[in-house]
Amino acid sequence: MGNPESQSKEPRSFGLQTPGTKGVRGTKRYAMVIDLRKCIGCMSCSVACKTEYGLPLGIWRTWVKVVDKGSYPTTKRVFMPRLCNHCDYPVCVRNCPTQATYKHEDGFVLQRYNRCIGCRTCMVACPYNARHLLPEKRTDGNLPRMVVDKCTFCIHRVKKGLVPSCVQACVGGARIFGDINDPQSEVARLVATETVTVLKPELGTSPSVFYIGGDWEIMDEPHSYTNRTHQVREEFNDFKRNHKGDAFADIVEGEPLMSEVANNWYGYLKTIPHKAKETLNAFKIFLFD
Amino acid sequence: MAEIRRREFLLASGTALAATALPDPAEAMELELGGKGFHQLRTFHPRVRSHFACTLCPYYDGGFTYAENGRIQKAEGNHEHVASRGKFCAKGLASFLGAYDPDRIVTPLKRVGPRGSGSWREITWEAAIAEVAAKVAEALGDPDAIVVNEGSSQDGVMSRFANSLGSGSIYRSCAPGLGGVAKQEALRRMVGVPFLLPDLERAKYVLNFGCNIMETALPLAQRLTDGMVNNRLKLVTFDVRMSNTAGRSHEWIPVFPGTDGFIALAMCQHILSKGLADKNFIETWTNTTVEKLLTDLAPYTPKKASEVSGVPEKTIKRLAVEFAKNHPATVYSMNGVTRRENGMDTEQACTLLAVITGNIDNEGGCCLPRQFQVGVPQPAPKPIGEQKVQLNHALPFQIQAKSRPVKVLFNHMSNPVYSAPAASMWREVLKDETLVPFIVDFTPFMSETSEWADLILPDVVAVERHDLVSAPTSLWPWISISAPTVKPMMQAQDVRETLKKIIDAVDADGQKGMKAFWSFTSAKQWVEQACAATPGMEKNYKKLLTKGFWPEHGKIDSADRAVVKGGEPLTPEYHTYRQSGFATPSGKIEVTIPQLQKNPKHDKLTNGQFVLATYKVAYHVLSMTSNLKYLAEIHHSNPLWINKQKAIAMGIRDGDLVRVTTTAGYLVTRAWLTNGIHPQVVGISTSVGRSSYGRVAKADPLTKPPAYAHAQLEDADIDDNVWWRDKGVNPNEIMPLAAASQHGEQAWNDTVVTVSLAEAGDVYGTIHVDNAKHVAIFKQLMG
Amino acid sequence: MEESVVTFNAFHHVAWGTTISVYFWLVGASAGSFVISSFGWVFGIKRYKPLTMTASVTAIIMLLIVPFLLTWDLGKPMRFIYLLIPGYWHSTGPMAWGTMLICLYPMSMIVYSYFVIQHNQTFARVFGIVAIVLALSTHWYTGVVMELNPGRFLNHTALAPLLFLTGAFISGIGLMNVIVTIRNLLVPAVKRYDWALIHEMSQFMMYGIVFDIFLLFLDFMQTTYGNQNEVMGHTVVLMQVFRFPYLWLELVIGLIIPLIILVTPLKRSLMGAFVASLLVAIGVYGMRVWWVMGGQYLQSFY
């Protein structure tokens, strides 16, 4: 994890991957530690984040996965808050064709909504499901739509001297935020003194979200597919059936795959009219307004 | 969207964010935990902050709302508040959505067509007030025929209204304050106060009986996590199912329902017999002695407790010793043990554990509540008669039997057609115009109860309301204020102002002596007067407005959340009883060993029979939050929890449709097989299974908005993005009435149900209930 | 092992769907067709010269559909232009290269075709070489764009571009054979292409099929001996959810049956060659479906 301290700060090379800044002297590297021993699954973080950004339904910048473990009566419940890892080597940034997503020099991985074309390459690239396409319809139509969005580590708050919204709201006090390159910071102290894990370390993304007390099963990707309850399965099917319209390749389990493919095709065609309208609107505004 | 101008378009496309977010690195050295709010893109756009004390649940956390252009954009906890310490639960955070709920009622509505037909006509406030006043004037000859269902508002304005009119017919679907009557009464008799606050941050050991602290008691939950990690306390939770709290506890002890008291008493006995009790405390501060306790407790052996509860004797003994040896230790208990037939006894039994180990009002123990007694504007009318809290849920039966004549029924902040037991009876009675000639509901939302009203008068929602509250959630007393800066949405009007107008119309010349109690001009002034009537706050109203709470005991350390004064962590004052004793007649803790009974209904459960636990989840407050989209998205369905092994033995698989049958009827839902529930218990969460409130609550975004909805509140997100279609099932329709003989409250958690695979023709969500059976149960109950 | 179940999770979409899989198929078929077109003028195999224009026009048409498909698949269609703005261009993003290729490849084909019409052997050859490199690159890139996602275990394999290219080669030939057969049946006898060409192309296709099966076998080995995710990718995604496109459409219909036809005397009949070609062209679409949608399937539950 991280780079050797000796590495000097390289200038951000244009068009290329921003060099990792974790542990690099003279740079800031904002990071989050999530102390799972303190997480109570209240989902205040998710709701705080949703209200902070007026996020549409069906979309999460942060969410809490819940796993029940063990057999009766020695059963336990495990919570796992998830969000963008603000990777030091973000695949999403690497793969974006327009530099719409980029790594801020202080470690935030951010989105330029005005540059994003909505190609979703970055969604395919992100190993953590941290990205989503904003739907066409949302409460405040003046906020970005039909472009990709993600957790911003609340840079608009951090710049103003506030912790991120989810950290502010965290009832258990499980989320700790700060500059990991500053040895005095709480995050640096925790990462140095506690046993921390990151998600999918083998992918070389070097995440900046560290977990204390991580449980391997809840962090494991295949587990979340194989070990679902009927309830979660049904909910997911509902989600895939009813949260469409943007040409996503969602497959409702238990239905014939090829009819799902056809459905998917229909979903694509369905988006064209509103995209066309949107496009015309944009022209009108620029030309006549 | 046609009105988007070029500048907005640029904003929408994110140019503004890029311009502000890109070049300058985040400069802040120490990040602050709250108190300010900014727009995600327009960071230069200031947000207006108001003080907001969340009143969705009785913990009343202090916080803020942030508004932009007169519209609230965000709510959060007040980071300087000694109790909330900046934290709101998911419900509190989402509360402001209620103000902009597209299905919200924002104008007075008058019913057209038959009751419950769902057709409404907007009328003016003047016409509405005149109509109510006329009905009230008619009923004045028989004032008790004016019935008020007070609900969970905490300022007593509905009682004041009834009493002003000379009526003592006040009902409550719930008792505001923590723990309900059973807990409050038990504690009052024993220690002289209605509540004991566990000092969770400083305890070494916590025994939790039937409280889902991490989901329902958020101000305590944050202290619990601090204690668990910083102080390495051990948490043991007794619950019939694995709530979040049980699942995060060091030990979850699944008990047979209603037997916690036996375990608590057996633990007491074991502690006493091992000589681990605090003899000194018992002899000095209670009305009993170790010897007497030992004789009184003789019947409650760990062996017996083990037999009734199913918890191994060894475990009971071990926990008893651990609890006694880990000083300080604390005990907390709630609905799981109190909302049942033996609720008061069990509460006393649990508290006895703290008493015999001397864990009363000590650091890390069970502390006496520290709280302001919030006053009401003076003069206030005298209460008429005794408040009939006991017979709450009997009201519809009494109305039907005509033993309680009703001319006008006022409902406020309560939703009995969903939340009360025998909910279907409420519906039947409210439907009948001969039984209840006129129904007025003061509500911002179309609840299952509002559907039956003749007149709906739109009340404000929590974030728009002026309030003054205090709760014993911290070891330092506090009082907080809600002082909104946004105006109530459209024509919504604070119920206090509405009631005042009704009184003014009824008693226009003041001759009837009612007007004297309604001298305030606005809700804001009500709060000022209430403050003036609060002991210790008489002249402090202005101070409340600076921080939103008072007094300021110290600063909250952002790292470990301790209260710090002058650089030193502040220690609360403990052992307060040493000065003046306990508030009991003897001045000491009055111990009576309860005669515990196991509910006889639970004695011989046959193979398909279970005890039903209905419980609350962290993401809803009974009906208050039903239509709030972010909460409904997290929790919208409530499959039947059933023990996995047991279900498999019964031939029930995960997701199978099952019938849950009570003595009054049955419902059809899906089984959720889990390892997290006692084999003789099934569980259904409350708050979902809505037939009203709106498109979100009903998981039905495709229907047209109701006729009374206003275009101004439209939310494209709800029209398009509500993805779930399962709305759950309400268990209360088939919930038989069960008034506990000791305290008169519904014994929610004693209900016995039969679970079987669904039969041909059963569809998910079916509820079949026979009100005649509800009536028979009621008659049997009344003897 | 202890029981452990997920009881709550947020849900996620699979970002790329049918559009992308159709696009991959089109680009593949186009590249394959173009290879045929280049036989005569670039590689100097005279007997293929008559086929050149048909092949090249097919390739161009296939590729002209692509921009429409892709543009309207974007969240912000008109912003496709950003892909072409130098200041926005991102050298590490495979799609940035892909855009260049998708723009240059049809242009080079058009220029090539122009010189073919002009019977300008030298320039036709020069631009033919350019176009063939671009054709291969365009399709190679579709493999790369999926491969360079380390989190998508089924796609993250160096075999990806090769699988795509082989698929392109056989589906292109298959498509050509189908078009040529139909054309031959419609036009007067004098204008017909030599039936022998079809048999010869089928022969090439057969080598391609064998190589494709070999690649799939390599992939099968890697996934079954792979890490947990790869194994799940094979057992759950390919053998269960995407069983139809993977096992039936691609492997059986698209490869094995045609192979059987092409190694038995059936290949000598016109019908045999036609059926084999048609099946290959269709079967490759199965691969595009599981490759695009299946690769992302598992993670959407995570």
Ligand SMILES: Nc1nc2c(c(=O)[nH]1)N[C@H]1C(S)=C(S)[C@@H](COP(=O)(O)OP(=O)(O)OC[C@H]3O[C@@H](n4cnc5c(=O)[nH]c(N)nc54)[C@H](O)[C@@H]3O)O[C@H]1N2
């Ligand atoms: N999120 C949320 N918080 C709330 C509220 C809300 O609606 N939502 N409402 C507020 C109000 S009004 C109240 S009264 C409180 C209630 O707060 P709680 O008492 O914590 O809530 P309940 O869910 O009613 O019951 C608690 C637990 O009792 C368990 N239980 C049932 N039977 C038994 C038993 O025999 N023994 C034991 N040991 N446990 C048993 C249930 O499984 C459940 O987990 O919460 C307050 N806070």
Ligand SMILES: Nc1nc2c(c(=O)[nH]1)N[C@H]1C(S)=C(S)[C@@H](COP(=O)(O)OP(=O)(O)OC[C@H]3O[C@@H](n4cnc5c(=O)[nH]c(N)nc54)[C@H](O)[C@@H]3O)O[C@H]1N2
């Ligand atoms: N099965 C089962 N049933 C239960 C329980 C259980 O554990 N299991 N718990 C019981 C308990 S502990 C309680 S406290 C009761 C609660 O039951 P009730 O006291 O009936 O409370 P709610 O159902 O939340 O209804 C509150 C009503 O107030 C409306 N409202 C919300 N905000 C405002 C506002 O600002 N102004 C006005 N005027 N109205 C508003 C809401 O729309 C709703 O209709 O439920 C009980 N019901």
Ligand code: SF4
């Ligand atoms: S978690 Fe995903 S979106 Fe976030 S930086 Fe890493 S790769 Fe990018």
Ligand code: SF4
């Ligand atoms: S969707 Fe936007 S951010 Fe993502 S890769 Fe495409 S242009 Fe970049």
Ligand code: SF4
């Ligand atoms: S850091 Fe901000 S954007 Fe990211 S999850 Fe937390 S609240 Fe949401």
Ligand code: SF4
């Ligand atoms: S707010 Fe904190 S304690 Fe609550 S679920 Fe989120 S991370 Fe866990």
Ligand code: SF4
């Ligand atoms: S726990 Fe939640 S609902 Fe209750 S007062 Fe606090 S913020 Fe409000």
Ligand SMILES: [Mo]
């Ligand atoms: Mo309650």
